[in-house]
Amino acid sequence: MAWPLWLSSATFLMMLFTTDAITTALGPPPAVMYKNGIGLEQGGVLPGGVIYGRLLVSSNDPRVTNGVQGPVYRTVCDAHDFSNNEAETMCTLLGFGFGRKYYGSDATGRPGTTGRPVSHLICHNETSTHRRSLMGADDREGSSYSRQQGHSRTLTELSAYVNLPKSSGFVCTIDTVSTCPAIAPLAAVQCSNKPLPPEPSPPPSSPTAPPPKSSYLRMYGGNGYYDGTRLERNICNKTLNEDCRYWGRVEVQVAGAGGKPVWAPLCAPKSTLRMDIEQLVCLQMYDWDPVADRLRGVLSGYSSTPISIPSGKFVSKAGNFNPAQYTRWATVIGGNITTANKIQDLQLKVTAARCSTGAMLAVHCSMLVAD
Numbered sequence: 001m002a003w004p005l006w007l008s009s010a011t012f013l014m015m016l017f018t019t020d021a022i023t024t025a026l027g028p029p030p031a032v033m034y035k036n037g038i039g040l041e042q043g044g045v046l047p048g049g050v051i052y053g054r055l056l057v058s059s060n061d062p063r064v065t066n067g068v069q070g071p072v073y074r075t076v077c078d079a080h081d082f083s084n085n086e087a088e089t090m091c092t093l094l095g096f097g098f099g100r101k102y103y104g105s106d107a108t109g110r111p112g113t114t115g116r117p118v119s120h121l122i123c124h125n126e127t128s129t130h131r132r133s134l135m136g137a138d139d140r141e142g143s144s145y146s147r148q149q150g151h152s153r154t155l156t157e158l159s160a161y162v163n164l165p166k167s168s169g170f171v172c173t174i175d176t177v178s179t180c181p182a183i184a185p186l187a188a189v190q191c192s193n194k195p196l197p198p199e200p201s202p203p204p205s206s207p208t209a210p211p212p213k214s215s216y217l218r219m220y221g222g223n224g225y226y227d228g229t230r231l232e233r234n235i236c237n238k239t240l241n242e243d244c245r246y247w248g249r250v251e252v253q254v255a256g257a258g259g260k261p262v263w264a265p266l267c268a269p270k271s272t273l274r275m276d277i278e279q280l281v282c283l284q285m286y287d288w289d290p291v292a293d294r295l296r297g298v299l300s301g302y303s304s305t306p307i308s309i310p311s312g313k314f315v316s317k318a319g320n321f322n323p324a325q326y327t328r329w330a331t332v333i334g335g336n337i338t339t340a341n342k343i344q345d346l347q348l349k350v351t352a353a354r355c356s357t358g359a360m361l362a363v364h365c366s367m368l369v370a371d
């Protein structure tokens with residue numbers, strides 16, 4: 001009997017010895033493959049030999065392995081933040097030439113999963129020129145768990161490395177803090193060595209799955225060395241006190257022209273509101289539920305000297321913060337912080353004019369963990 005190469009011998013044995021598997025073997029075969037610290041489970045083969053499956057990423061980080069000798073494989077939350085780009089990278093790591101997201105609930109659903117899914121999978125190509133530049137060489141150590149036992153840890157330190165071989169050319173991190181909303185699907189990919197057929201019309205989005213609160217807010221810098229999310233060079237750079245890298249700026253989704261959603265920088269508010277807002281930003285950013293997540297630690301937000309909105313002819317230079325690219329700016333002017341779940345639940349003043357204070361809110365999130 002010819003088994004596809006990607007069907008591991010472990011699966012083969014499972015299929016021989018578990019009646020459950022024998023019954024399900026009548027349907028699509030359970031595709032299992034592992035390569036470069038990435039895995040696929042709960043999948044199969046689509047027409048044209050396209051392999052699909054629920055994504056697994058491995059890590060040796062004790063916060064992922066729960067202290068067990070690693071690596072341990074975990075599923076990945078897709079709270080509207082797992083993109084086709086990352087799916088393609090995952091397929092590259094699995095040894096395929098092409099790849100994108102897979103939306104079928106047979107792979108994105110939770111049945112048969114164990115452990116908490118990890119969130120915010122971010123990868124960068126280490127050989128590309130767009131490398132993290134502001135952060136020092138000690139960033140990797142900065143994320144090491146052992147140095148941080150028993151203290152308040154910044155969320156930078158709470159992200160963990162995916163266990164990839166150096167030769168893969170990629171560095172990927174996962175966030176071990178965020179809660180994956182129960183309604184969010186898990187990340188799944190489809191991979192092939194031939195170009196994939198055109199994507200069928202927009203995948204149906206489940207009406208029972210409203211986006212998590214984190215999808216209405218984004219943060220640049222302040223919580224990581226991630227290329228894509230660090231502060232722009234004209235806001236935070238080596239000529240300044242490097243402390244600036246610990247403070248992030250925030251954008252909130254608001255209604256723009258014609259009601260179309262746009263991202264608006266969050267302005268520094270009146271000082272009386274600042275503490276409430278910095279806390280809410282962090283709870284929203286990490287989909288934190290203060291009640292359900294209380295056993296995991298205490299997530300706190302802090303703010304600092306607001307970030308001045310840069311001006312001058314260099315704002316349009318690549319890598320710089322350019323105020324002209326924003327049509328809306330948002331300032332919190334009131335609301336009830338006790339009942340608010342997200343910044344948008346507060347009273348927001350949205351203007352086409354830039355922050356009246358000339359500055360944006362600077363936030364840092366951190367978590368106190370009980371050891």
Ligand SMILES: *[C@@H]1O[C@H](CO)[C@@H](O)[C@H](O)[C@H]1NC(C)=O
Pocket residue numbers: 092125126127128129169
């Ligand atoms: C990474 O980036 C470099 C330079 O941009 C490129 O030559 C290389 O093909 C990329 N590697 C992968 C695996 O995409």
Ligand SMILES: *[C@@H]1O[C@H](CO)[C@@H](O)[C@H](O)[C@H]1NC(C)=O
Pocket residue numbers: 233234235236237238239240310
């Ligand atoms: C560094 O940041 C400061 C403060 O925002 C800014 O004035 C300066 O132009 C920046 N330098 C570079 C090279 O972008």
Ligand SMILES: *[C@@H]1O[C@H](CO)[C@@H](O)[C@H](O)[C@H]1NC(C)=O
Pocket residue numbers: 336337338339
């Ligand atoms: C905020 O909402 C809570 C709960 O509904 C209420 O008890 C409290 O009085 C409100 N606070 C303000 C300032 O309106």
